[in-house]
Amino acid sequence: MKKVGVALLGLGTVGGGTYRILTEMREKIKATDGVDIEIIHILERNQDRIKELGVDPSIVSTDIKNVLEDPRISIVAEFFGGIEPARSFLIQSLKAGKSIVTANKEMFSKHWSEFECAAKEGKAGIYFEATCVGGVPIIRTLTASMQGNIIQSIQGIVNGTTNYILTKMADEGKSYDSVLKEAQQLGYAEANPSADVDGFDSMYKLSILSTLCFNKKVPLNKIYREGITGIDKIDIENGKKFGYTLKLLAIGKLNDGKIEARVHPAFIADENPLASVKGSFNAVLINGDNVGDIMLYGRGAGDLPTGSAIVSDIVYCARQETHKLSSFDNRPEAVSDEDFENDFECEYYVRMNVMDKPGVLAKIAASFGKYDVSINSVEQIASKGSANIIFMIHMTQESYINKAIKDIKSLPEVLAVNSMIRVI
């Protein structure tokens, strides 16, 4: 039987989960996949963690040389998080001919091209199923099951924390701040929640996913990003009346050959299968020209779901004789502005507060009309001395509606434009 040696860099949440699965499943994996996966070395400095997991201390150190110089190790799985030293250690591993497995989406989305160069040099492989949507096999689907398709679009709920917050706000009518506090107490959100709620985490994943979808490098700086911190529960309530659910979406699209990539809150119709993805669950909807819509759904985070993805990469890698690397030009300098669409088209929901007097609506409508922005419906709710108006706007360019809203804000009768939410 093929014997494959593995090194684990770090024994944190996911590293520990991977250690447990690899240890418990060793015999099962031998039986089903015909490879014997042995953990040869682990880098970890936390002695309590080593004891807690029952790891043999003789295979643990804090020196990467013990990994790089051990010829028995052919796969290095990284769990440090952050950029350094994870990046350097993985580059060195690849150059030494060791394949790498990682869940580190920030690092991977920023340094993918370096890894590719090092992998080619060392004739090694790069496996990153766990960077996107935990245990859900979205990366394997894109690389090994969609070859008969030109992928037209990808839409995903790829961050569990924000989906948990938005679901709670929708189901329990609570405010963003109170749900965030709850999520932090339960450990679902970080003390500094910015990576999640400002959409950075979703952006890293979208960069990786849309690069695979469109077989062209989609760097972070080509992705429009907007988080959920400004979401008012009133808008979630209003959306319900129109048959919409509010989600933080990561969207990649082919648009006349140009790539459109964006992360922002969006109203989606209740019929869209993403609308029923609740709590900390994630899901990704892909449209291929031949297969049509397919969706993958599951837990996006957690020690064991992510460990499951890492282990599947390790076993998959262990069975390969040659490794598939990306066929597109992965170098940062290969990215051309012309490949990307910046001014995307959407429908919109706009809520504003205006003075309750004659002629206001006509003025606002004129401002929309001036920029060819066409109103689908208007709903007005009078309140004391002012009126709340909700406009549903037909498909239009983002730049057009932005200009219209700027004009509208300058009207003396308009007290506030409270929210503008894209409708998918």
Next chain:
Amino acid sequence: MKKVGVALLGLGTVGGGTYRILTEMREKIKATDGVDIEIIHILERNQDRIKELGVDPSIVSTDIKNVLEDPRISIVAEFFGGIEPARSFLIQSLKAGKSIVTANKEMFSKHWSEFECAAKEGKAGIYFEATCVGGVPIIRTLTASMQGNIIQSIQGIVNGTTNYILTKMADEGKSYDSVLKEAQQLGYAEANPSADVDGFDSMYKLSILSTLCFNKKVPLNKIYREGITGIDKIDIENGKKFGYTLKLLAIGKLNDGKIEARVHPAFIADENPLASVKGSFNAVLINGDNVGDIMLYGRGAGDLPTGSAIVSDIVYCARQETHKLSSFDNRPEAVSDEDFENDFECEYYVRMNVMDKPGVLAKIAASFGKYDVSINSVEQIASKGSANIIFMIHMTQESYINKAIKDIKSLPEVLAVNSMIRVI
């Protein structure tokens, strides 16, 4: 670049779809996957079809020898349907060292073990992504992404025709017969709909899927099967009131080490992600001990979705140097009764029509009680001279409730036991 020759056996719906995708995508597949897939030979006798698809007649014949004896062909994809001659041609192909790709679930579920033997003999591979749930990569997920899990259960809506019928009945309040007629007129159901509506198609797929899930042969005769022909729209309406949606489910479960496999209509709670799978869409929910629940969703049939799965298998196969075969004992004689659970546990919905007079309910309750069947709730709707009663029954053994129902049917006050539907 690696050149790989393919033969297509048949140019029907899916064969034609595959021909189109392989032809149109040849350059793209060269670019992304580094293999040049060339269609070397096609078996087809329908000259009109050959013309319609624009196939070069010089590569078409009706003689399998032209496939078996051509050393350029290393992959044979079959689209004949039915058992023979598909089975013999594929066995001969495997023995000649050619890998096979098929969408033929009936043949594959019945003859898998023969294919395995022939594949070992010819050192060839067997690829059958397209047998289950069209373009949705469920087979690849089970074989290449779940290695870090003991799969606990699989629940699937794996037949589009029946899901279309049940969705229409639920959404439009129509009867089974009228929706079936509509589906037949639209071409969604066959003139003889038995394979779909009696659950055979779902059973074939469940045999393949649960065999992969549990790494043990699950033959057709170990699968309980019940179709949707007896479904009354009244029960679908009643289910709604309890928060349930009715679906034809294929279920595989590990139960104290025993495998439970069954196909039948079932009420599922609206929170279950399968509940929102509508129309001709399919979905499969897998529970792994580490990854938790994951779901795959998409179109289960059609020329291009299924063609997409076939092409992904062809490209995947073309990239392999050695082929992964099943590690379990696939021989029919390896199946042991002891590995299977026949008397499964469920909750139940039971509707009956009884005489509207004192003491009836007590007698029925006593019959349930006699077999330890515990009632969760009772709802009675009086109608002229008789009463309709709906019992929701707590988790119990199938054998117990069957005995109780038999007793209840023999009570003179019970006019009819109209329906008994499992609740998942």
